[in-house]
Amino acid sequence: MKNPIKRFTSHVLIVSILTLGSPLPYANAAMVGTAQVATENAQSDRERVLAFMERDDMQQQFQSLGVDTQTAKQRVAALSDAEIASIAGKLDMAPAGAGLVGAVVTVFVVLLITDIIGLTRVFPFTRSLR
Amino acid sequence: MLTRLQTTPIAITLALLLTACAAPQSRNLLRDQPAHIPSRFELTQTPFHPQERYQCGPAALAMALGAAGVDIEPEQIVPQVYLPERQGSLQVEMLASARRNQTIAYELAPVIDDLLTEVAAGNPAVVLQNLGLSWSPRWHYAVVVGYDLAAGEILLRSGLEQRQIMRLHNFEHTWARSGHWAMLTLPPGQLPATAKEETFTQAAVAFEATGFNASARATYAAALSRWPKNFTARMGLGNTAYALNDLDAAAAAFRQAGIDHPDATAAHNNLAHVLHQQQHFEEALTSARQAVALGGPLEDTARGTLAEIEASMTTHSIQQRAR
Numbered sequence: 001m002k003n004p005i006k007r008f009t010s011h012v013l014i015v016s017i018l019t020l021g022s023p024l025p026y027a028n029a030a031m032v033g034t035a036q037v038a039t040e041n042a043q044s045d046r047e048r049v050l051a052f053m054e055r056d057d058m059q060q061q062f063q064s065l066g067v068d069t070q071t072a073k074q075r076v077a078a079l080s081d082a083e084i085a086s087i088a089g090k091l092d093m094a095p096a097g098a099g100l101v102g103a104v105v106t107v108f109v110v111l112l113i114t115d116i117i118g119l120t121r122v123f124p125f126t127r128s129l130r
Numbered sequence: 131m132l133t134r135l136q137t138t139p140i141a142i143t144l145a146l147l148l149t150a151c152a153a154p155q156s157r158n159l160l161r162d163q164p165a166h167i168p169s170r171f172e173l174t175q176t177p178f179h180p181q182e183r184y185q186c187g188p189a190a191l192a193m194a195l196g197a198a199g200v201d202i203e204p205e206q207i208v209p210q211v212y213l214p215e216r217q218g219s220l221q222v223e224m225l226a227s228a229r230r231n232q233t234i235a236y237e238l239a240p241v242i243d244d245l246l247t248e249v250a251a252g253n254p255a256v257v258l259q260n261l262g263l264s265w266s267p268r269w270h271y272a273v274v275v276g277y278d279l280a281a282g283e284i285l286l287r288s289g290l291e292q293r294q295i296m297r298l299h300n301f302e303h304t305w306a307r308s309g310h311w312a313m314l315t316l317p318p319g320q321l322p323a324t325a326k327e328e329t330f331t332q333a334a335v336a337f338e339a340t341g342f343n344a345s346a347r348a349t350y351a352a353a354l355s356r357w358p359k360n361f362t363a364r365m366g367l368g369n370t371a372y373a374l375n376d377l378d379a380a381a382a383a384f385r386q387a388g389i390d391h392p393d394a395t396a397a398h399n400n401l402a403h404v405l406h407q408q409q410h411f412e413e414a415l416t417s418a419r420q421a422v423a424l425g426g427p428l429e430d431t432a433r434g435t436l437a438e439i440e441a442s443m444t445t446h447s448i449q450q451r452a453r
Contacts, residue, residue: 030403030431030434030435031369031372031399031400031403032365032395032396032399032400032428032431033369034335034338034362034365034366034369034370035335035338035339036396037361037362037365037394037396038331038332038335038362047327047328048328051239055240056154056240056306
């Protein structure tokens, strides 16, 4: 009972698609909004990571790890867009206030950055640059 | 020359400053006074609204908005930002409310130098302070309207005080405990004195979402006057012109975006869309094909645009033949 209905429906669909051309793309045709463009900007991720590294609490973390911030920043500038994006994704979890959670995330991000640029080796999932 | 007797108290004071609670930015600022701003400055014209009970957020915002030329009373802002349960206002809502009142909400970098530079440029800054301790906070919004580096002081419109004088060191402590949060409310089309490219274009994009298209357009234009190659601002200029039905300007902006950023699918797609609407079919077709060829995450959109143009070209030619 079900099969003939299915077959009929699919036939109708095939015929309508063939005769009307391809109506599907019309649904997508649109102007691309500014916000959509802005979020795709890989450059912004890079700037966010660098700005984050300038923060006082980050500087302290780098210092306590014996990492020269200037060197670290130069290396971050050399990271690929994808690597930058993975760090930038973590930044949103790090609030400005230095609560307990904030501090833990900050340390995590610092170690992630130093791991990626090859100064530390804490996480197994990071790939060192050197 | 300083004698031993004179230097000892200085050394002790310094040691205390360093160990107890350092206000590093103020210390550097007062030691090496920056040459790019006057050593003292005051914005006397910034209006004053004394705060009602816990409503320092609306009061501070009304003062900053007033300085930007938006005449508004704190009571009008209360429903936009005040949370009665929390007896306060959240930072995101302060930013959103500034935009709703047709100003560009710009978050400053966490740097006192930037704060003072903005004030010296005529832009009072709303700051969030924690007047209490980190584990027992007392949040407070105030407006920075001046400073005197020689005296080591900062001037605020704060609470019930029209001209609160605070030691810069003290201010830094209270400000640092809020995460150095500060914002400007700028008239559309004006750049902050300490404008950062990414921060400003993001502020402009957030402002565009409020729907004040003419103001947003002026804001993108201002951004482009400083950073002519900025892709987001160029696209914003085109999209706001399009929203205002200025198709020629929109096409010009998208065309420029495509020249500056040849790989940007969005620029070619939007140009095709506008040219299509202007019935410049051949050119529209070229741009749409470019967009499709570039592909990327916007490929479906570009294919849609191309299909639309092709469809209306068919209709158009049928109509032509019928005549």
